[in-house]
Amino acid sequence: MKKVITYGTFDLIHHGHINILRRAKAMGDYLIVALSTDEFDAGKGKEAYYSYGERKLILEAIKYVDEVIPETCWEQKVDDVVKHGVSVFVIGEDWKGKFDFLTPYCEVIYLPRTEGISTTQIKNDLKK
Numbered sequence: 856m857k858k859v860i861t862y863g864t865f866d867l868i869h870h871g872h873i874n875i876l877r878r879a880k881a882m883g884d885y886l887i888v889a890l891s892t893d894e895f896d897a898g899k900g901k902e903a904y905y906s907y908g909e910r911k912l913i914l915e916a917i918k919y920v921d922e923v924i925p926e927t928c929w930e931q932k933v934d935d936v937v938k939h940g941v942s943v944f945v946i947g948e949d950w951k952g953k954f955d956f957l958t959p960y961c962e963v964i965y966l967p968r969t970e971g972i973s974t975t976q977i978k979n980d981l982k983k
C-alpha cells in the first residue's frame with residue numbers, strides 16, 4: 856500500500872483544500888493528513904475558526920482522506936514518514952523547498968495552490 860502524507864490547518868474547508876487532498880490521494884492508495892493542533896496553529900500565528908476536533912471530524916468525512924493524525928510541532932515530519940511508512944509527502948508550493956530535508960525518506964511533491972481562495976480571504980470577505 857502506497858501511503859501519502861500532507862500537513863495543514865484545513866480550517867473552513869474550501870475547494871482549494873479539496874483540490875490538494877484529491878491530488879495527494881491520487882499519488883497513492885492511502886492518504887494521511889497531519890492536522891495542525893490549535894496549539895501548533897498558535898505557533899504559526901493562526902487562530903482557526905474551527906477547533907482541532909471539529910476540523911478533524913470534517914477532514915475524516917472527505918472521501919480522499921484515510922487517516923488524520925495531529926501535527927504538534929515542526930520536527931515531527933521525519934518520524935511521521937518513517938513510522939507510517941509513507942512514500943510521498945505532498946504540500947502546496949507556497950512551501951516550495953521548505954521540506955526538501957524529507958527527500959532521503961520519501962518523494963517530496965509541491966503542488967500549485969488553487970488560485971482565488973484561502974481561509975483568510977473567506978474570513979475577510981465575510982467581514983464586509
Ligand code: C2G
Nearest residue numbers: 862863864865866871872875946947968969972973
Ligand atoms: N492550499 C491550496 N490552495 C489554496 C489554499 C490552500 O492548495 N487556495 C493548500 C496549502 O498549500 C496546504 C493545504 O492546502 O498544502 C492546507 O493549507 P493550510 O491549512 O493553509 O495549511 P498551512 O498553514 O500551509 O500548514 O507543517 C506544514 C503546515 O502545517 C502547513
